[in-house]
Amino acid sequence: MDLKKLEEIPKSYFKEILGALSKLEKLKKIPFFTGIHFKDAERDLAQKIESYKKVERDAKRAWKIVELSRNENRPQCLDYINGIFEDFVKLSGDRLTGEDRSIVAGLGKINGKTVAVIGHNKGKDIKQRLEYNFGMSIPQGYRKSQRIMRLADRFGFPIVTLIDTPGAYPALEAEDDGQASAIAKSILLMFEVKVPIIAILIGEGGSGGALALAVGNEVAMLENSTYSVISPEGCAAILWKNPSGTKLAARELRLTSRDMLRLKVIDRIIPEPIGGAQNAPGRMVKIVKKYIIGALERFASIPGEELKSGRARKFESMGFFSTE
Amino acid sequence: MEKIKCKNCTKDIENEIFILNLWVCPYCNYHHYINARDRLQITVDSNSFIELGKNINSDDFLNFYDVKSYSVRLKETKLKTSLDEAVIIGEAKIEGNDVALGVMDFGFIGGSMGSVVGEKIKILSNYCIEKNIPLVIFCASGGARMQEGVISLMQMAKTVSSVNRVKESKIPYITIITNPTSGGVSASFATVADIIIAEPDALFCFAGPRVVKQTIKKNLPPDFGTSERNLKNGQVDMIVNRNELRSTLTNLLKLFKE
Numbered sequence: 001m002d003l004k005k006l007e008e009i010p011k012s013y014f015k016e017i018l019g020a021l022s023k024l025e026k027l028k029k030i031p032f033f034t035g036i037h038f039k040d041a042e043r044d045l046a047q048k049i050e051s052y053k054k055v056e057r058d059a060k061r062a063w064k065i066v067e068l069s070r071n072e073n074r075p076q077c078l079d080y081i082n083g084i085f086e087d088f089v090k091l092s093g094d095r096l097t098g099e100d101r102s103i104v105a106g107l108g109k110i111n112g113k114t115v116a117v118i119g120h121n122k123g124k125d126i127k128q129r130l131e132y133n134f135g136m137s138i139p140q141g142y143r144k145s146q147r148i149m150r151l152a153d154r155f156g157f158p159i160v161t162l163i164d165t166p167g168a169y170p171a172l173e174a175e176d177d178g179q180a181s182a183i184a185k186s187i188l189l190m191f192e193v194k195v196p197i198i199a200i201l202i203g204e205g206g207s208g209g210a211l212a213l214a215v216g217n218e219v220a221m222l223e224n225s226t227y228s229v230i231s232p233e234g235c236a237a238i239l240w241k242n243p244s245g246t247k248l249a250a251r252e253l254r255l256t257s258r259d260m261l262r263l264k265v266i267d268r269i270i271p272e273p274i275g276g277a278q279n280a281p282g283r284m285v286k287i288v289k290k291y292i293i294g295a296l297e298r299f300a301s302i303p304g305e306e307l308k309s310g311r312a313r314k315f316e317s318m319g320f321f322s323t324e
Numbered sequence: 325m326e327k328i329k330c331k332n333c334t335k336d337i338e339n340e341i342f343i344l345n346l347w348v349c350p351y352c353n354y355h356h357y358i359n360a361r362d363r364l365q366i367t368v369d370s371n372s373f374i375e376l377g378k379n380i381n382s383d384d385f386l387n388f389y390d391v392k393s394y395s396v397r398l399k400e401t402k403l404k405t406s407l408d409e410a411v412i413i414g415e416a417k418i419e420g421n422d423v424a425l426g427v428m429d430f431g432f433i434g435g436s437m438g439s440v441v442g443e444k445i446k447i448l449s450n451y452c453i454e455k456n457i458p459l460v461i462f463c464a465s466g467g468a469r470m471q472e473g474v475i476s477l478m479q480m481a482k483t484v485s486s487v488n489r490v491k492e493s494k495i496p497y498i499t500i501i502t503n504p505t506s507g508g509v510s511a512s513f514a515t516v517a518d519i520i521i522a523e524p525d526a527l528f529c530f531a532g533p534r535v536v537k538q539t540i541k542k543n544l545p546p547d548f549g550t551s552e553r554n555l556k557n558g559q560v561d562m563i564v565n566r567n568e569l570r571s572t573l574t575n576l577l578k579l580f581k582e
Contacts, residue, residue, distance in 0.1 A: 168511075170531030170539045175549065176557050180510035180530035187484045188516050207468075208480060208511045208530070215481050229468045229477040229508070234535075239390035239470065252388050254473045265474055312489070315481040316446055319439030320385040320472075 017052070020045055059251040066232060066250050068224040069204050073278035075285055077104055077119035077162045080202065083285035084292065085110055085117060091148060093140075097177065100141030102133045102169070103213075105148040107157065111293050116152035118145045118213060119162030122203070135204070136169035139182035142212050146189050153193040156304075158296055161213040163201045166231060168209035183212045190215035191312055194304025198295045200270070200288065201225045201257075215315060217307055218295050220268040221257040222284075224276050227265065228255040265318065330354055332525075346566045355503065355525045355566055359405070360412045360429035363462060367570060368416035368425065375414040377447045382409065382440045386473050394471040397433065405431045409440045410465065413448040415455070419574040421581070424452035426461040430504065434466035437509050441469075442479030445513055449486035458496040458577055459487065463514045466532075467507020480512035487513045496580040500569065501528045501551070501560060515559075519576060521569070522551035522560040 024041055068074075081088055085108030093099045105118040122135035152159050168179055190197060199216030205227035221227060230238075235253060236245035260266040270291050273280035299307065326339040332354035341350060346366055347358045358366075364373055384395040402408065410432040416425045426448050428435045445461070452459045468476035490497050499517040501510075504527035511530050514520075522528060529536075529549035537544055547553045551563045564572045 168530060170535045172536055172540055172544060172548070175529050175531065175536060176553070178515075178557065178559050180506075180528075181515035181559060183511040183530065184480075184484060184513075184515040187481055187512065188488055191481075191485045191488045207477060208508060211477055211480055227474050227477075229472075229474055230470055235470055245390070249390075252386070252390065252473075253470070254386055260474065263473075263475060265478060312485045315478065316485050318475060318478040318482055319442050320383050320475060321439045321443055322381045322383050324379045324381070 017045070017049060020048070055248070055251065059247040062250040062256060063232070063247040065224055065256050066226055068276045068278075069226040071276065071278045072122075072124050073281070074203055075277055075281040076124065077121040077164060077202065079281060080162055080285055080288055081106075081108065081117055081119070083282070084289040085115070088117070092144070094143035094147060096140070096143060098140040100138045100144060101131060102135050102137045102165070103141035103145055105144055110289070110296070113296070114155075114157050115296070116148050116157050116159045117162070118148055118159065119202075120165040120209075120213070122164055133169060135165040136167060137165065137209055137212075138169050138171070138174040139177040139179050142182040142186045145213060146186055149189055149193055153195055156195055158196040158198065158299070159193070160292055161197065161199045161216065163199060163205050163210045163213050164203035164225075165206050165209045166204055167206035168212070183208045186212040187215055191315075192308065194308050196296065196299035196302070196307055197311070198292060198299075200291070201227055201266070202288070206231060215311060217299055217311055217314075218268065219266045220270050220291060220295070221260055221266045222270050222277060222288075223257050223272040225257060226255040227257075227260050228253050331356060348566050353524065353565070355523050357430060357503070358566075359431055360407060360427040363427050364412065364416070364425075366566075367427075367462075367573075368418055369420065372417035373414050373425070374416070375412060376451060377413050377444045378408065380409075380440050380443055382438055384471070385475075386471070388471040388473070390471075397471065401433055405429065407432050409444065410435045410437065411441045411444050413444045415451065415457070418460075418570060418577065421574060421577040422455070422457040423460045423577065424448050424455070424457055428462060428464040428509075430464040430466070433469060433471075435464045435509070436466055436469035436476070437479050437483070437512075438469035438472040438476050439479065442482045445483040446486040449490050452490055452495055453493045456493075456495065458498065458580060459490050460498045460500070460573065461513065461517075462500045462502055463505040463509055464502045465505055465507070465509035467509060477508065480508050483513040484516060487516060491516070491518070496577070498573070498576060501526050503527055506530065506532055506549075520560045521572065522554060522563050523566060523569070524551055524563055526551050528554050528559070
């Protein structure tokens, strides 16, 4: 057994293998067993090491996608808005207490039709990132989104959402202003409106802050975007109690677009240019534009009641469990 | 006589008195953890509870493995808590009033919401619509169940959609926020109720104090996320002591009956 191989094994599995190895070595030293070959045991162990190495390879692959989804040169919400929608007018404020810049909302035209567009914008350099609060929203943002969705519903404008957020902003003021209920009400409203909702995950789909814009009749995901209940960092901190579990958490959480399609959480994967959207932002915007036009056509003739009940049916059927 | 130390005032309480006082400290009124079975017992008319959805069990469909596998974690928790899942649902009577009742238990993997909790809230919602009886849910949860990945996030949408159909059927929906209610549960079915009641000493927030403290890099006010602060901020309708919950619920149910 090549002990050097052990160095490549993820640390959390290290103990188990080391234990099995030392048992084997001890066994070999007992006189009764000398001369007997331990081929089976050694093969089992080698297989175990192989499977653990596969876990680590998968973890690295998942982490690479996490990094791609966060790449600051990827096109962002404003790039898509500017490149796709004509005559776009930005609308601001929740009409209650404030304006949250991390969520961009407004009306614009695509293919000659007016749509409402709502999305998280992260910003590209540090100045912009501070301005948009890294795409982390506060209740005022979710309530602005609700206001625009209601407006769209009244006038029959389809809603297009562009999701790219690490998650809702965990701050004292946001909590005091009712972060939980703002997100819940956003989700609720998306089960009430009778216009098509097309939700596109363009980068990071972080937890409740992402879901607050993502209850779509059709949910699509860019190839290298992610969708997750918690960030790998947060998950590792809670379950592994150690940041070294971050990459493994990225694997365990199954947060890639392929995983989402397999779990039927999304309807479509939008392919990215080779190497990722950051390599050809202009082309990426064009691909998304084509997708939106197609998606809007798919839902154009469906009556409002059916759009509404379709969303309820779709999301209420999600879940995996066994029944005796 | 067995004694229990109050988590808040650290005074010793005789076990029997503690239980008679509904797991509330008789000296400082601190509301301690109460498991779902005990909660049922102190809330509903005796022998009136009929459990629903008993045959639904969690599945380790992602083969999730952190420091132990999810399937092992489930088995251990079931043994430890004698519960099947983080929520018990059923039909019950409160002072003779029929209700569809859900009770969450923080002891079951932090009361986390996975596929089974989502499905049970859906079953309960369908049941109360079918029977035309009010929906009452006692919330206690750390949030979504990470071991079910993004599917646990989707339970937020699933439960909101389910209770939305209850609301559209003009059936009253009441939630009781107990310690703690946060994350995915606080940002879904817990906060879209018609009436939100908080128990004293219930941590009620979206992001937990540790995460918020890390973000703002300042100490939090001592009352962060407390029922009192939430009442002041307009996030809950009222704070009700555990020993008055039954009568408050009865009163509300009667008001909705006309």
